[in-house]
Amino acid sequence: MDYLLTDEQKMVKELAHKISEEKIRPVAAKYDQTEEYPWDVIKVIADADLFGIFIPEEFGGMGVSIMNLCLATEEFSRACAGIAVCYAASALGTIPIILFGSDKQKKRYLPDLSKGKKLAAFAVTEPEAGSDASAIKTTARKEGNYYVLNGLKHFITNGGDAEVYVVIAMTDKSKGARGASAFILEKGMPGFSFGKKEEKLGIRASSTRELIFTDCRVPEENLLGREGMGFIITMKTFDMSRPGVAAQALGIAQGALELAVKYAKQRHQFDRPISSFQGIQWMLADMATEIEAARALVYATARMIDAGIKDIAKESAMAKMYASDVAMRVAVDALQIFGGYGYMRDYPIEKYLRDAKITQIYEGTNQIQRNIIALHLIKEIAK
């Protein structure tokens, strides 16, 4: 399939592919086992300028391109979705600053983020506020030139390892969803600490921690946008970042398919390679076709965003939902092709199944994505 990529997009893909094969695949099993943060790979990605491909040129990046972000994330995920999400989660934490940051805030944070000198994270989820983000309890009380934050965020990807955090907190509880605001926090601010690191089923190279705010004083110039914009910022950020999760799912599916095809050719039963059996062939054909369909949707959505089209919530939700469902189906079938070996940790395929699952859950469960899609369909009809 020719994806009609521009020269620059081809370069990003080629470079990310090289990193993936030479620097990520050899260490994927190690980080999956140890759950250590893959700083050595992060440095390679940073040196390759790939933290700059979603950041404007005037702030040290190479221009905002969600398509480039998707291509890089997909390639990394082919080899290890855990390492890929360390990268993609920094993009997620950076996007709200790009979209809503003041010039001063952008100058302060984007140059280091674009060079991968610092990583970012985005913090919305709380123990009682998952799909219902309006239930968040973290508060931000204005006191002179500061906001004082109190509360707890959890399941925060890059939590503890990132330097820059965009945190959603309630500035006015009485207004409900309209009373939320977004703040830029830095690691090391007094009153900002980290709780336990989660042990996870998959994406184990990435870190997931609690963020704890105890009378954490944040200067008022760190308010992102205006008071009350917290939810708009969250929604707009997710609209732009969901294709990245979709690309992660796509990479997992592609990586699993490649392993399955290779294995089917090598594995002999009944005196011939199992790839000669129609039952296996049809599984592979379905996997490959679904992956291409998902890829078409993801790339089309990324291109829409890069073309500056504003209303992308529906397409973005579709891409994330469909690609992650495909990733899960493909990972299950790929493991099936490996048979008993596939179930064993000595073989790389079971990791793809463990890694795929999260893509159906985070950045909005796939049930929430379907809500978003349906809501837009109904709204469009009403117009």
Place this chain on the structure above:
Amino acid sequence: MNIIVCIKQVPETTEVKINPETNTLIREGIKSIINPFDMYAIEEAVRLKERFGAKTTAISMGPPQAEMALREAIALGIDEGILISDRAFAGSDTWATSYTLASAIRKIGVFDLIICGKQASDGDTAQVGPGIAGHLDIPQVTYVKRIEAIEPSPSEVKDKDAGRGWMRVERMMEEGFEVIETSLPALITVVKEINEPRLPSLKGMLRAKNTKITCWTQKDLDLDPQDIGLAGSPTQVVKIFNPPSRSGGQILTGEVDEVAKKLVDLLRQEIISN
């Protein structure tokens, strides 16, 4: 400091296939890459540039598509690429190649250090680097595994014969290493122990795409026509062939004493029959 890196484009395979009629390598259908040992030469040049500041130039002699290898070197941080390409150079052996490259380096003019990979993965001769130093009449150190110290001539000294620069390097031996000091300009060939080559950067790749590669042909260089190409190559390749694979052999089984006796008998017979 001015550094020149000599690189070669080679087929990406360790199992080179040979055309039995022409005695040349079959390159069709095989992806071309920079000779893996030259990657260490490029990396060392870029590291020296990052530490001390330097202008780095990569040169390659080969067919027009060798331009891709030069662009790849630029993507890795090399400043400029010069391709030495002409039909007249076809069939050059290591003598004619090093003669031609030396002439190109003379044309570049000012340089402190020439870095080559220890050998190419296709020809495996390890002669071109030393040959260049010979033609240029400058010191050479082969199999360098570390540049311990380097002090180039002050930049205002344009005369390359001023010889005020020097360096100290470690030269890999079969057991241990030698420490060698030499004046600059000099040529070194490097082994893979010297560094770990980096991957290209996106900015580097974009620069590589937009950089013009200079191409010098026979007429751009001061060359004696008798010394270039096939005619200028004293090496005659008479035949290239894959050595026949050895057949199974014979395995003796039984008690040690018995087997030893049988083996001695067999060896005796073998010696007598030959």
